[in-house]
Amino acid sequence: MKITALxxxxxxxxxxxxMGKPRTIELQSANNVISVxxxxxxxxxxLFLTSVDLEDISPGDVGIIVRVLSVNINMKRVIDYIHPVYYEERERLSARIQVRYCGTSxxxxVEIGSICHPVEVDVVKASHYRAV
Structure with a gap:
């Protein structure tokens, strides 16, 4: 199954x-914001979520599959002002997503395109067997 990766x-x-409850995550990494x-x-x-960095992701890495419940993209503006000499304005794009756990994968x-495209991975849902 091909899905977008964070x-x-x-x-x-x-x-x-x-744990199973819906959780909201705030993303500030450019590649993750672009992906969602x-x-x-x-x-x-x-979505596929993994703790592995973008540069290091490769076949065999594990993570979880989550269902996306909501997506909110917003711009934050920060103004630093020190009278009368210094004035700086910055903008930061961030995303907030609410997700619910589906399974381990x-x-x-891995398909990593250009910087302005989402990272896509081909994943296999992991099966767990327990001896009785």
Whole structure:
């Protein structure tokens, strides 16, 4: 299954999402914001979250699959002003997404395009077997 990937997500965040309750994540990394910017929330919209950095993601890396419940992209403007000499204005694009855990998965293939395109991975849902 090919889905969009969010990379560099903290392990503690992934563990919190695995608890099963919907959680909201704020993304500030440019590649992650680009990846979710065009998503439409719904029952068929899924993401792959991994703690592996974008530069290091490769087949065999593990992560989780989540369903996207909501997406909110916003711009924050910060103005630094020190009278009368210094004035700086900055803008920061960020995304807030609400997700719910679906399952554990592993990367089978990676497609990293240009910087303005989402990272897509081919994933296999992991199966867990327990001896009785």
């Amino acid at each position: 990379t560099g997500i903290a392990g503690a965040v992934i563990n919190e999402i695995k 910017a065009s998503l439409e929330p719904g029952p068929d919209t899924h 592993m990367v089978k293939g």
